[in-house]
Amino acid sequence: MSINKGLENKNILISGASVAGPAVAYWLSQYGFKPTVVEIAPSLRSGGYAVDFRGTTHLTVLERMGILDKLRKLQTGGSPVSFIDQEGKELASLPAEFQGGDVEVLRSDLSKVLYDLSKDTTDYIFGDTITSLTETYEGVHVSFKKSPSRTFDLVICSRWSSLEYT
Numbered sequence: 001m002s003i004n005k006g007l008e009n010k011n012i013l014i015s016g017a018s019v020a021g022p023a024v025a026y027w028l029s030q031y032g033f034k035p036t037v038v039e040i041a042p043s044l045r046s047g048g049y050a051v052d053f054r055g056t057t058h059l060t061v062l063e064r065m066g067i068l069d070k071l072r073k074l075q076t077g078g079s080p081v082s083f084i085d086q087e088g089k090e091l092a093s094l095p096a097e098f099q100g101g102d103v104e105v106l107r108s109d110l111s112k113v114l115y116d117l118s119k120d121t122t123d124y125i126f127g128d129t130i131t132s133l134t135e136t137y138e139g140v141h142v143s144f145k146k147s148p149s150r151t152f153d154l155v156i157c158s159r160w161s162s163l164e165y166t
Helices: 020-030 055-065 068-074 107-118
Strands: 011-015 034-039 050-053 081-084 090-094 103-106 123-126 130-136 139-144 150-152 154-156
Touching (some): 011 020, 011 139, 011 150, 020 034, 068 103, 068 107, 103 107, 139 154
Parallel strands (some): 011 034, 011 154
Antiparallel strands (some): 081 090, 139 150
């Protein structure tokens, strides 16, 4: 039985192409949905802190997505840390394992891996943003700052403060 029985080919808009957006788009496409991701930045963002994955649950999800080996090749690994007083005497130290998880990668590397994983099944709109959402009988009518308006069956968005919702 399909998880989306009766919802085949539903169009879903996701706001944000950092980490969560492409990850959600990947999983939705695996179940027959048609995701679109809108990102205000003109391309994937660079920089960001390291992201740690720890334990069986994280590693199982990454393995099921088919990206665990790729992320292992990109991992930064933790660094040992020493706490030094003003005279230069070491007060305490933490091993490298304490700093990173089982797999630690830069957020920008994770974002790129997830984008590459989802780009063939997801419509990406870079350099644009949602300006308003209007619920209708046909779905959610979405206006964008630059792109033509479209109607989606579902919108996944983390920020509502700058949006007009009717």
